[in-house]
Amino acid sequence: MRKFAYRLTLNKPNAKDLVQETFLKALINREKFVIDENFKAWTFTILRNAFINNYRRNSRQITFCDQTSESFYSNQTEESGSDDPDSVYSELEIKRNIEQLKDMLRVPFKMHIDGYKYKEIASKLNLNIGTVKSRIFLSRKQLRDQLNG
Numbered sequence: 001m002r003k004f005a006y007r008l009t010l011n012k013p014n015a016k017d018l019v020q021e022t023f024l025k026a027l028i029n030r031e032k033f034v035i036d037e038n039f040k041a042w043t044f045t046i047l048r049n050a051f052i053n054n055y056r057r058n059s060r061q062i063t064f065c066d067q068t069s070e071s072f073y074s075n076q077t078e079e080s081g082s083d084d085p086d087s088v089y090s091e092l093e094i095k096r097n098i099e100q101l102k103d104m105l106r107v108p109f110k111m112h113i114d115g116y117k118y119k120e121i122a123s124k125l126n127l128n129i130g131t132v133k134s135r136i137f138l139s140r141k142q143l144r145d146q147l148n149g
Helices: 002-009 012-028 039-059 085-099 103-113 118-125 129-148
Strands: 061-065 073-077
Touching: 002 012, 002 039, 012 039, 085 103, 085 129, 103 118, 103 129, 118 129
Parallel strands: none
Antiparallel strands: 061 073
């Protein structure tokens, strides 16, 4: 696992951290492992997914360098730009387009935006989880088409 983690991170300390994170996630989720399945493949999948999640999280950060004599670095997450008048207009336009969606698409989408998990949405709306995922996907697609058009 360390070799695979090193190939992904190209850094020994980060590779060790990734392996440790993988073991922790495997222990926490051990009840999800099916006994007669391939344990090695299961753990390598956890490792790869942890690397991808960390990479995405880190790529959303912006690093600033202070040019003073102390010269320090500061990581900040990307700004949404909501203080910009153009982005406020876009936010209002997005909300208006969300309200124009059919109820069957709008309700699960708004619940998802509010932080509900797929399972919670499915149980509250008495739907299959696949239906909830499909409707949220269709909502996003329809919104993207409306906003681009």
